Amino acid sequence: MATPITSTTFNLPRLDRLLQRLASDQVGKSFAQLIKQLLVPIVALMVFLGLWSVGAKSVETSLGVLPGPAKVWEQSKALYTEHNAERVKAAAFYERMEKRVDQAIADGQPAERIEKMRSRKYTGKETFIDQIFTSLMTVMAGFLVASLIAIPIGIVCGMSNTLYTAINPLIQIFKPVSPLAWLPLVTMVVSALYVTNDPMFSKSFLNSAITVTLCCLWPTIINTTVGVSGVDRDLINVSRVLRLSAFTKTVKIVLPSAIPMIFTGLRLSLGIGWMVLIAAEMLAQNPGLGKFVWDEFQNGSSNSLARIMVAVLVIGFIGFLLDRSMLMLQRMFSWDKNAILR
Amino acid sequence: MMNSYLNIDHVSITFPTDTGPLNVLKDVDLKVTQGEFISLIGHSGCGKSTVLNIVAGLLNATEGGVILEEKEVTEPGPDRAVVFQNHSLMPWLTVYDNVRLAVDQVFKKSKSREERHRWTLHNLELVHMTHALDRKPGEISGGMKQRVGIARALAMEPKVLLMDEPFGALDSLTRTHMQDSLMEIQGRLNNTVIMITHDVDEAVLLSDRIIMMTNGPSATIGEVLHIDLPKPRNRLALAENPTYNHYRAEVVRFLHDRHHQPEYEEAETAEVSEERESIVETLPTAASDATDRRLRTVAAMRSADHQSSDEKHLLTEEAS
Numbered sequence: 001m002a003t004p005i006t007s008t009t010f011n012l013p014r015l016d017r018l019l020q021r022l023a024s025d026q027v028g029k030s031f032a033q034l035i036k037q038l039l040v041p042i043v044a045l046m047v048f049l050g051l052w053s054v055g056a057k058s059v060e061t062s063l064g065v066l067p068g069p070a071k072v073w074e075q076s077k078a079l080y081t082e083h084n085a086e087r088v089k090a091a092a093f094y095e096r097m098e099k100r101v102d103q104a105i106a107d108g109q110p111a112e113r114i115e116k117m118r119s120r121k122y123t124g125k126e127t128f129i130d131q132i133f134t135s136l137m138t139v140m141a142g143f144l145v146a147s148l149i150a151i152p153i154g155i156v157c158g159m160s161n162t163l164y165t166a167i168n169p170l171i172q173i174f175k176p177v178s179p180l181a182w183l184p185l186v187t188m189v190v191s192a193l194y195v196t197n198d199p200m201f202s203k204s205f206l207n208s209a210i211t212v213t214l215c216c217l218w219p220t221i222i223n224t225t226v227g228v229s230g231v232d233r234d235l236i237n238v239s240r241v242l243r244l245s246a247f248t249k250t251v252k253i254v255l256p257s258a259i260p261m262i263f264t265g266l267r268l269s270l271g272i273g274w275m276v277l278i279a280a281e282m283l284a285q286n287p288g289l290g291k292f293v294w295d296e297f298q299n300g301s302s303n304s305l306a307r308i309m310v311a312v313l314v315i316g317f318i319g320f321l322l323d324r325s326m327l328m329l330q331r332m333f334s335w336d337k338n339a340i341l342r
Numbered sequence: 343m344m345n346s347y348l349n350i351d352h353v354s355i356t357f358p359t360d361t362g363p364l365n366v367l368k369d370v371d372l373k374v375t376q377g378e379f380i381s382l383i384g385h386s387g388c389g390k391s392t393v394l395n396i397v398a399g400l401l402n403a404t405e406g407g408v409i410l411e412e413k414e415v416t417e418p419g420p421d422r423a424v425v426f427q428n429h430s431l432m433p434w435l436t437v438y439d440n441v442r443l444a445v446d447q448v449f450k451k452s453k454s455r456e457e458r459h460r461w462t463l464h465n466l467e468l469v470h471m472t473h474a475l476d477r478k479p480g481e482i483s484g485g486m487k488q489r490v491g492i493a494r495a496l497a498m499e500p501k502v503l504l505m506d507e508p509f510g511a512l513d514s515l516t517r518t519h520m521q522d523s524l525m526e527i528q529g530r531l532n533n534t535v536i537m538i539t540h541d542v543d544e545a546v547l548l549s550d551r552i553i554m555m556t557n558g559p560s561a562t563i564g565e566v567l568h569i570d571l572p573k574p575r576n577r578l579a580l581a582e583n584p585t586y587n588h589y590r591a592e593v594v595r596f597l598h599d600r601h602h603q604p605e606y607e608e609a610e611t612a613e614v615s616e617e618r619e620s621i622v623e624t625l626p627t628a629a630s631d632a633t634d635r636r637l638r639t640v641a642a643m644r645s646a647d648h649q650s651s652d653e654k655h656l657l658t659e660e661a662s
Contacts, residue, residue: 232430234426234428234430235430235432237398237400237418237424237426237430238424238426238430238432240399240400240417240418241398241400241418241419241420241422241423241424242420242443242444242447242448242498243417243418243419243420243447244447248447252432252443253432256432256434257432257433257434259434335433335434335435335478336433336434336480
């Protein structure tokens with residue numbers, strides 16, 4: 001690296017450290033690197049924003065001119081303000097409720113009634129930020145369930161050729177199915193089977209999550225199978241010579257060598273799951289970012305297009321963050337720290 | 343019946359292939375005494391690795407069988423530890439953990455935790471690898487990896503140590519070091535060893551007996567050469583030794599004769615690899631005198647088996 005790291009390096013104030021860095025003899029090289037890593041993407045972003053802002057002006061829609069970056073930025077601030085306003089309203093609601101509950105206790109009302117008063121929830125409109133969290137929860141739930149199903153199936157398929165031959169046709173047929181084709185079926189099945197008076201999850205959450213699950217299964221199954229069946233034959237022979245039990249063999253040899261492929265599958269799955277979820281929410285009007293986009297589209301106000309663009313950008317950014325966090329997990333679990341993961 | 347430690351009793355093996363059954367080994371019969379160092383030498387594809395895999399229990403003989411200490415070998419086990427050509431260490435485990443995995447598995451009942459820890463270190467000490475305990479196989483050299491592989495095999499306290507071209511993938515300087523280490527360890531522990539090699543010098547230097555195999559298919563033991571040189575042996579002292587050179591010449595002659603059998607020539611063309619061709623090409627092309635040709639034969643053999651530890655695969659290819 002640029003400067004030799006000494007114990008004093010870390011004690012210097014930030015500015016001094018920067019100065020020391022600039023003064024070092026390798027400054028030319030590190031500066032060039034800095035430009036490459038920081039300046040190039042910034043310039044590219046600027047160019048993109050410029051083109052967007054110029055190009056958008058020339059598109060006239062029935063909802064007004066296509067919004068440029070400035071309008072989108074303005075709307076994202078507005079969405080955040082609306083969210084805060086909604087929070088204030090909610091706080092006020094709960095405050096009022098507490099007061100009434102206190103009053104009721106003072107009046108010596110029965111405990112049952114007080115409980116009922118307490119259980120009342122604020123039913124204001126879901127804000128953009130709420131929708132983001134709903135979508136995130138849904139995709140994580142669907143993805144988690146899919147992974148818990150897909151990884152064991154993949155391991156078993158990778159170890160047994162017979163099972164693979166049995167399951168492979170099913171995988172191949174279900175893999176290319178669009179999530180939206182599943183959605184009506186999932187909705188009907190959920191409403192038929194999930195009948196309780198005190199539901200732990202709302203039906204719309206289950207519909208979205210199960211649709212995500214159905215689409216997340218396949219890449220993980222396929223990649224896990226490939227990873228497991230590709231374990232070095234010599235390593236399998238080592239395990240035979242050592243007479244490792246099936247369990248030890250799986251944990252000590254098969255899983256570690258399949259980890260990179262399993263994570264490849266998981267990353268693909270999560271990416272697909274996120275895309276699928278937005279579409280499912282739009283189609284089924286289930287709470288989440290997809291619903292937000294659809295509602296704004298139907299709303300058709302002069303701000304709608306800008307708000308949809310905010311949503312699009314946020315969806316993209318969250319997808320990026322999800323992928324990065326999977327990559328971080330992969331780095332944590334991967335034994336090959338030198339492998340270049342991107 | 344002769345009471346031997348390890349008895350490879352009239353072993354034959356036939357693999358089914360797309361073009362019909364392929365008889366790889368025919369009537370391989372070998373008795374090994376305890377503490378003996380045996381080398382298997384022969385041309386590529388003659389089934390040396392198959393013999394080793396049958397002794398290891400990784401393959402089952404079609405006819406005949408292997409008896410170790412009066413028990414028939416039916417499955418692989420740590421009493422017949424194998425050192426594979428490409429080290430076969432778990433890349434995600436450290437040097438220590440690779441050996442410890444084997445130690446834990448073999449001695450989980452008979453040794454305490456502390457004893458297993460010391461036994462792991464002891465075996466790594468034997469191969470001079472205690473300085474790299476926490477490194478992963480990807481971070482050490484090929485020779486070091488092979489040392490760890492040997493330590494892992496030794497740590498199982500095998501009755502027979504099986505080595506499939508253990509030094510084949512190493513450069514000649516490292517190989518020399520490894521041979522010296524192996525001689526020293528075997529001298530100290532008196533292990534029974536069966537080693538596959540393509541290196542004539544290695545075979546003569548290390549072995550008590552060299553088993554020379556005929557060419558496949560239906561390969562069997564062609565000649566057996568007793569190496570009657572006192573141990574410990576020193577490669578420098580032996581270089582000028584006429585007996586040593588005689589043995590060396592014997593092995594080379596055997597291999598050379600086999601090389602000129604017509605059926606071998608056929609098999610040869612089927613499995614010539616690019617790597618091998620390139621190595622042969624770098625050697626002098628004018629093979630006028632015998633020494634030169636011998637040299638080429640050995641070099642060609644060495645390179646040929648480097649890329650094919652999978653004997654079965656190779657043979658299927660050969661047959662098609």
